[in-house]
Amino acid sequence: METYSMGPDRTDLLLPHSLPPDLSPVPAHLSTQTLRGSPNRPNMNRERSRNLYDRALSVTPGGVNSPVRAVRPYPFFVERGDGAHVIDADGNKYIDYVMGYGPLLLGHDLPQPVQSAVQSQLADGPMYGAPTEVEVELAEFVTRHVPSVEMIRFVNSGTEATSSAVRLARGYTGRDKIVVMQGSYHGAQESTLVQGTAGMASEPSSNGIPPAFAEETITLPFNDADAARELFEERGDEIACVLTEPILGNCASVPPVDGYLETLRELTEDHGSLLIFDEVMTGFRIGGLQCAQGKFGITPDLTTLAKVIGGGFPVGAIGGRADIIEQFAPTGDVFQAGTYSGHPLSLTAGLETLRYAAKNDVYDHVRSLGDQLRAGLTDILEDRAPEYTVVGTDSMFKVIFTRDGPRDLEGQCAAGCSQDPDCPRFEYCPKDKGDVNRAETERWERLFWPAMLDQGVFLTANQFESQFISYAHTEEDIEQTLEAYKDAL
Known part of the structure; x- marks a missing residue:
């Protein structure tokens, strides 16, 4: 990359x-x-x-x-x-100031309530291969606070979250093309490890990725509303989704110019595409409990989360409109699964971290x-x-x-x-x-x-x-x- x-x-x-x-x-x-x-x-x-x-x-x-x-x-x-x-x-x-590249909202020393909950969960056993109550509790917390999230599926990393979100968008819309911002980073997945010029088919930015994978990804310069409008005017009916960070966190935290995110929201709605906010980094860091989408007042169709929602343990999630999320198996035909998905230790750490953040300053x-x-x-x-x-x-x-x-x-x-x-x-x-x-x-x-x-x-x-x-x-x-x-x- x-x-x-x-x-x-x-x-x-x-x-x-x-x-x-x-x-x-x-x-x-x-x-x-x-x-x-x-x-x-x-x-x-x-x-x-x-x-x-x-x-x-x-x-x-x-x-x-x-x-x-x-x-x-x-x-x-x-x-x-x-x-x-x-x-x-x-x-x-x-x-x-690295803080694990973002997950450690509370720092390296977990407050006593968080630490006690993690230790208690560990004492009960690391994992079970069956649902647990903490999955429901963390899902309820996220859906209660994040504007776009009506339902959520937990996975194991930010990469898994974004790759699953792209698959879901393609399955939901029946389209193959996706749009990402030039220089953005959405994890180590084939669809987004790409490079290219605005509006043109992209090339892989890593060896090991077939060119045919990258050809389905179109790159745009962040903050260029005119380029986005031109692209959708020409190819809007081919585009399954626009995947973007609301702030380019892996590009030194470049913020959006006024109206840019609004333009992406309007274009995707007008052309039947999905807007996906990658809030792996900004989620529960920017904008408090409502995340960056709450701070900017833009509600995407899907949101990917990770980092803070695991409290320092591996985690990821895809949330969004219920009618879209329900396209995941077993209720829908978009396959997504994982042995460690919804891991009770990670979700306990994440839930208690967010509860602590909500109750304190x-x-x-x-x-x-x-x-x-x-x-x-x-x-x-x-x-x-x-x-x-x-x-x-x-x-x-x-x-x-x-x-x-x-x-x-x-x-x-x-x-x-x-x-x-x-x-x-x-x-x-x-x-x-x-x-x-x-x-x-x-x-x-x-x-x-x-x-x-x-x-x-x-x-x-x-x-x-x-x-x-x-x-x-x-x-x-x-x-x-x-x-x-x-x-x-």
Whole structure:
């Protein structure tokens, strides 16, 4: 996938910049009070991580189990989580904004009610191959809060959710073509691992995918309403669905311009296609319990969910209108099944996480910290890198190393790009994947990311992946992070 900028073998990039000589590893049993590494005091030794990576290269392709983890010069190996922090195998402590790439809304330490429920479920047995009450309870919770979801089918991952949603849309409409946004990511599935130009048949973006699969997928630039209208005018009766994230989360959290999602909703309704929101990342992060669709006021036909609804355990789901979801077997003719679907441990963790968020100030807390962090970053960039762009909303954020910007920043978006036409940055802010591609992605990855890591701040691995704030983060974490940005920029 093009968002992954690391190759499968990084043994040629074992650079010494983060390995001070003659420092022995810190024993894993050290308490967090004695751990090395904090913002503005870089003294990281990662010898044990380097040795673990050397071992991993012999038994795992590229030394990792997901290519995004293959950071330069090698990944640090996590020993454990601690609230809003992770501690690596050498005892270094980092403020964590990866948060498992999104699932950990509450942080690494589960609140007592959540932890107790998970432990109780584990004591009752891991799984049964039969329905459980928690499946019904989590389904009721989601259908009660998410506008588009009348019925839901639980699966095991975001990839499985999106691939099943595409199959369902094709089965429901009797059409084969699907539309995705250029540079979007909807999991490791054949229908969406594609690349192409607007309105044209796509090509596979990975080896192993037959060209005939990709030919059924049409790509559009995100935020280009005219391109969407032109496509539907020409081929609307061929299109089964438009599959899009409401915010391009795997493209640094690029937000929609005013009216774009509304255009997709109108076009799909007018031509008998389905609108699918991939809320694997934004679900129960953006817009609180109503998800991003509630925040933007757009109700899709289908919604895919994962990450937060599993509370840190593997999960996925497809929800939507009852007449569509009931096309899944056994009530319909679209086959979908899975041994681990509706896994009681994952659903218990997800249900208790969402219940905790609903009963406490979780969303107010993460939204407030997100605004504080994005506003602080905006102020820092105005002084140090005025061409760069802060993006994100609620508990998601990123700094995109854009190359151009206005000379006068008066009146700019105060806490992250909101695609405000009156903002002086509007014509310069990224609107789609191409805009992010043109940013200084190599500078971000080769220089900035390692510098932040040495300051004790763990960010997602490249310019394209969003970053996340959790309920465990504090104002002190935000202040330390802003100081680290000042030094790294």
